[in-house]
Amino acid sequence: MGRLRLQSSIKAIEEEPEDCEATSSNKAALECMINSEIGAVLAVMRRNVRWGGRYVSGDDQLEHSLIQSLKTLRRQIFSWQNEWQSVNPSLYLQPFLDVIRSDETGAPITSVALSSIYKILTLDVLDVNTINVEDAMHMVVDAVTSCRFEVTDPASEEVVLTKILQVLLACMKSKASVMLSNQHVCTIVNTCFRVVHQAGTKGELLQRIARHTMHELVRCIFSHLPDVDNTERSLVKGGNSMKNETAGLDADYSFSSKPENGGGTSEYDGQLSAGAFNASSGLISGMMDESNARTENGKDAVPYDFHLMTEPYGVPCMVEIFHFLCSLLNVVEQPGMGPRANSLTFDEDVPLFALGLINSAIELGGPAIRHHPRLLNLVQDELFRNLMQFGLSMSPLILSMVCSIVLNLYQHLRTELKLQLEAFFSCVILRLAQSRFGASYQQQEVAMEALVDFCRQKTFMVEITCQSVVKERFSSELSFVQYAHSCIRWSDCCDSGNG
Structure with missing residues (x-):
């Protein structure tokens, strides 16, 4: 032994x-x-x-x-x-x-x-x-x-922009990414979108790489949402605490245009250090403007927690990024956006890009969204307002993407989105499925396919039936009350006449 x-x-x-x-x-x-x-x-x-x-x-x-x-x-x-x-x-x-x-x-x-x-x-x-x-x-x-x-030549410029995208994505995928602050994550997303915007005037390869990087960034960031501690002190401070879940991404600046430099060897005019991409000024000033706007309107004047921006990234940056993605759909509606100002605002391009990013965020965030009121409010209000609008688009591609997003929302948040889902079915799906409303054959086909996808969900028909029964009962009770009220008024009139 x-x-x-x-x-x-x-x-x-x-x-x-x-x-x-x-x-x-x-x-x-x-x-x-x-x-x-x-x-x-x-x-x-x-x-x-x-x-x-x-x-x-x-x-x-x-x-x-x-x-x-x-x-x-x-x-x-x-x-x-x-x-x-x-x-x-x-x-x-x-x-x-x-x-x-x-x-x-x-x-x-x-x-x-x-x-x-x-x-x-x-x-x-x-x-x-x-x-x-x-x-x-x-x-x-x-x-x-x-x-x-x-800048010495366009090709070398595109190579540098591609490398910038690669490094920023590597930062988010690194094991040390959890050490990044909300402020830095917003800066990364804003910078990558700036490259997407600038790529519109450059080669097709850079455009595709930039958009792919944006998708990967969104997926990487929102995959972190289920791991966020719901009881974190900085995020749970009472009824209005979620007002502080904002970071300050500057969407307007991202769509602005700088004059181009004609010199081949001069400093790069599209440098990523200016304006909203300055981590110490743009993000903070954007939030200050929002806070001041609340105070002037007399609504929800909540002091901004600057310390929140320096904490490890979590819900605050995700709220602002999701709001930024929804705002891309609003930018499409703005008139006067010429090809020099933003070459992506025509046809289906920007809506499909923005909807794809939103879909990725919902796929990865999933049911964890319901635990964060500010995120949930964005989905219930701003996102669904845009989905209702783009759901009536003449483009089958946009309609298909909208239906995919709504199906994902049904899977993850159907109990929180009953009214929104009902409105979407009534005003979009059922309307497009019928030719009498002027929908094209392609629109009808996409709408019917979406309806079939929903019917394949185990709980969908049961929930629709229950809601229909409740609405029918409520409608009959309301009709009875109105009838009774009219009878009482008629009786009063008769009594006064006899008197």
Whole structure:
């Protein structure tokens, strides 16, 4: 027995060096990876005439600060003795982020720096256990959303915009994304939509990538909704507490247009650091305007909780993002939106895009929406108002998407949306299903298919029958009361006449 215990203990001792070797190997691999990215950025900078000339002299004092920071990181990276999670991420992120922020770098250099940040995020170098990970994630979002670079040709510009989308999506999919604040999540969504807007005047590939990224962002954000603590102190403060679930996404600015620059090598006019995309001004000022509007109207004057915006992201940013998506449907109705102002506002394009994003949010948010009054109110009021309008669209594509959204809402929130669902069936589905109201064959076909889909739900016919019985009984009782009241009035008239 003693020998067995001895052998067991020896095996346990022998396993420890293996774990240490694995940790050391992983650390070395990460160091080599970052060193490789440093070399890639420096190599692209050497190819540029502006930066290449600085390598003629061996004097480090003549080198630009961007080059110095990259070289310093290269010298230090293999000398760090701590475990990788104990290394401050700002040490190896800051040199790349400085390149991204700089307006002296061209599109190719900025593109490589963005690729380096993307690789660090996708390899899960950062997680919740990393030291100062919250500050690191905020640094990445702030730098990427304020990216500035010189435009040399349209192709390289589109590459940079694509890389921006990739990095921002990687931020939301990272294990450390839970450390992002409501403010930063709103900034990410607003920035990505800005790229969607700008892509309307660029290549088709960038347009498709930008829209796909928006869909992935919405799905990633709203998949977090079921995990939100419903008893969180900052969200449950009484009857009007949900008024504070707002972040301040600036939809109007997102649709604004900037004058285009005719110079090929000048600073990029579409830089993502201006206006509403400034995390410290645009989001907060948007909410201040809303709060002031409430106060002036004398309704629900609730002081805005600025601290809420700096907390880990949850319901507040989701409320504002969902409101923003609904507002896209309202923008379609606004006259005077020319192709230069917004090239997406024609035909079916914008409604389908916005409805698709809303459908993704509902699919992922699901029944958790009912636990948050502000989100539920948006669905009951603003969303259904738009669904009723676009449900009567002549486009079968839009009608089909509207019916899909309503079916999802029925599955998740039918007890909270009885009146809305009844109105939708009466004013849209049943009306379009009949040719006497002027609906086209395609509209009738989509409406009938939607009606069949609802009838296939186990509870639909039962609920419709119960509601019909209640309404019929209520209608008969109301008719009886009206009849009795008229009889009483007739009797009074007769009595007064006889008198």
